[in-house]
Amino acid sequence: MIRAVLFDLDDTLLDINLTAFVARWASGKARILAKASGIPYPIVMERLARSYMRVNDQTRDDQMTNEQLLNETFFSLTSIPLDDPAIADAIGFYERECLEPLKGGIVMAAPKIGARQTVEKAMSMGLTVALATNPTLSMDVDRVRMRWAGVDDIDFALVSHIANSTRTKPCARYYQEFAAQLGLAPQECLMVGNDAARDFPRPDIGMSTAYVGHGWPRKAVFRGPIEALGARLPEIVDLLDSRQDLR
Structure with a gap:
């Protein structure tokens, strides 16, 4: 589940x-x-x-x-x-x-359209939400980017950063440790990311990924913009839960 x-x-x-x-x-x-x-x-x-x-x-x-x-x-x-x-x-x-x-300038940082609403949708479903950003920067730098994204006031259960992680994406150990810190197994987590090279754990550990980038990775359980993911999140979670029930 x-x-x-x-x-x-x-x-x-x-x-x-x-x-x-x-x-x-x-x-x-x-x-x-x-x-x-x-x-x-x-x-x-x-x-x-x-x-x-x-x-x-x-x-x-x-x-x-x-x-x-x-x-x-x-x-x-x-x-x-x-x-x-x-x-x-x-x-x-x-x-x-x-x-x-x-x-500003060349960095051009701004909230992704529909991103906050998708996080809030997950929270409204009673799901834990966590920020699994690639842990190469400090929590201070994470907070700055969270503010730019308009999500710094959201109560994420966990935020990964350079001091609380022992590996980086896409290493499976990073994802395993992140899930373990939440008290969960990888199979109980849905990863939402835009990078087909980093946001799918390697090797596979049974963690599903919703892909919101520009590619079309076949192993994603969802492909499309994050604003569309929010509307379909209940359907996707139900589908993943039903697949696990059949195992």
Whole structure:
């Protein structure tokens, strides 16, 4: 039985040029670290990128959170301790207070039409709603994008971020751990996402996905805009529940 709906954030609830946003956010972070360490900005930027690439490595076999691995990797490359209180405070202030100007221009962040209504529909059905965004950024950065999406006031049961996850999408372990934190099995969750490469767990763990992107993945239980998903959500949940009853 489906008990929860897990929503992706970027390009699912939030219309955003994510590549542009990440580039501008990372540039600001690298400039702070360069100023604090005396290491030239281009070097810091390159090594920050390498550190995040390691976090996203789908062949990882470590037991660290994504944040712990990022800190360890970046320190090994630069000797800059991201968990030093002074550095962490500076980065935290930047991510809480200085990202709002990035909303416009090339980033073009705005709520997805019908997205909030779809979340509210799931809640009205008595389903748990959670925000399963790819956990490479901090909760502070998640909150900024949630605000841009117009869902920051919704009581999500769980929001994934770099400090509470040990893998990234599409690794099955990420989805298994996320569901477990909700007290659920993957089969009890419906994932809503726009990325055919990331929002379907790999390998398959029995978690269904409603696809709201521009492609046409055959394994999706729904394909179309998120505004249409809200209207069909009761039908989709009933269908998934009936399939499970037949097993």
